[in-house]
Amino acid sequence: MIPLAASLMMLAAWETLVHTGMLRAAFFPPPTSIARTLLDLALSGELFKHAGMTLGRLVLSVVMALIPATALGLAMGWWRGVRTAADPLVNLLFPIPSIAFFPVVIFYLGLSEWGLLLTGAITPFLLITVQAAAAIGSLERTLLEAGRNYGATGWRLFARVILPATLPNLFIGYRLAVGVGFIVIVAVEMIAAKHGLGGFLWHSWQIRIEEMYVALVLIGVLGLLVTYGLEGLARRLMPWQVELLKMKEQH
Amino acid sequence: MLRLRTNLSSFASPIGVALLWEALVALRVLNVNYLPPPSQLVPHLIGLLLGGELWRHLTMTLYRLCLSFAFALIPALLFGLILGVSRNLRLALEPLLTSLYAIPKIALLPLVMLVLGVNERTLIFTSTLTSFVQMTISTTGGVLAVDRSLLEAGKNYGATGWRLFRYVLLPSALPDIFTGMRIGLALTLVLVIAVEFTAAQEGLGAFLWTAGQTLSAKNMFSAFTIIGLLGWTLSYGLERIGDWLMPWRERSSAAMFL
Helix, strand or coil, X not given: CHHHHHHHHHHHHHHHXXXXXXXCCCCCCCHHHHHHHHHHHHHHCHHHHHHHHHHHHHHHHHHHHHHHHHHHHHHHHHCHHHHHHHHHHHHHHCCCCXXXXXXXXXXHHCCCHXXXXXXXXXXXXXXXXXXXXHHXXXXXXXXXXXXXXXXXXXXXXXXXXXXXXXXXXXXXXXXXXXXXXXXXXXXXXXXXXXXXXXXXXXXXXXXXXXXXXXXXXXXXXXXXXXXXXXXXXXXXXXXXXXXXXXXXXXX | CHHHHHHHHHHHHHHHHHHHHXXXXXXXXXXXXXXXXXXXXXXXXXXXXXXXXXXXXXXXXXXXXXXXXXXXXXXXXXXXXXXXXXXXXXXXXXXXXXXXXXXXXXXXHHHHHHHHCCCHHHXXXXXXXXXXXXXXXXXXXXXXXXXXXXXXXXHHCCCCHHHHHHXXXXXHHHHHHHHHHHHHHHHHHHHHHHHHHHHCCCCHHHXXXXXXXXXXXXXXXXXXXXXXXXXXXXXXXXXXXXXXXXXXXXXXXXXXXX
């Protein structure tokens, strides 16, 4: 109750302050006028075009990262040799600020869609790799032994024992990766794209201020979705691990 | 002895990559203008550092990073502690803070530019906001995660007010607060560099961007290396400091790499 009431009060205060002239409408247009613009843009379909573009880029770059990173991370966790070879390289690249890869990527690929996607995929790739390697590391030995005693080997051991046991940890990595990927995609769109929410935001602030706020609202909604929406999905997909997930969330 | 061996083996694959790179350029599989090998990059980087130009950009970026972090630190800690203690205030501000947390802070840059104009203050303000939001949320989370039984035990031993805060609450919330600072700094570095790409003449981001656009591969790799070292120092260096300051804390691998 309190969160809703407080938010409504803040919006009402904003609206009145603009109408009494204490806030400049040129900088802070009243919420009602932002809502009207939002509705217009939604009806004309432009809004969904940009939001869909950003979402599509995010999904593509995370998917590009997800499969090879999971495979590499699991292999690093399982085989010592792979870990010895790959760990130093991953640790070397991981702390580099994600956005710094952008000029280097477009140096080779040009300012193309692939450049944006690849930049968006790099940090998710490193994050998922690290998390997947750690997931194997924290695998319970007893589970493995039990699986082997019941005769599971090779693919069956992997699909029936290792994967279900590591999935919650993998999922934490995926969730973080989507969050980081979103930041990078929006930043890159602002710097170098015409379409997508970031591009829309960057091109609208000098022209129509309401449109900039609409872009911000949508970026916020998408941000909330990628930050909190995936948690709900995890609960759905892995009911056997809900308690474990809850424990991890707290840390 | 074992330690030495693991240290040596952790150098093996980067050195292997460097040698492979060198060999491929020598065999003309890779174009030297696009991928100058380490044997050319290292002297170039040293030359840039000695010439002083790279230092100027590094100092500028560091200055921006430190200033915005310093501006955000005390208000974020106080605000986070208050939110952690006061349930009503927390509930009232939760929607606002959650939204701010979920929006990539670079998206707020146009709004700040509109209000403050296109200048240094805009960059500093947006960076400060990034640090502030992250540290406030981590501090609140840290206070909320304090074990109730610890608080009870403290109270039973007669700790109240300041003493309860100083000897019970703070030590158990400190690891989360510290993690918040580290993540805050990392996110701020991303923001500063992104803004420098387009809206600044000086700073490592500006240098990197110009080098990429003018097709100067050597300058580009030099700037990239320095930015990487900066990120590296911030993550690993701060983790070390954290271990030293708070030997009681437990650390999960996921939090280490956020």
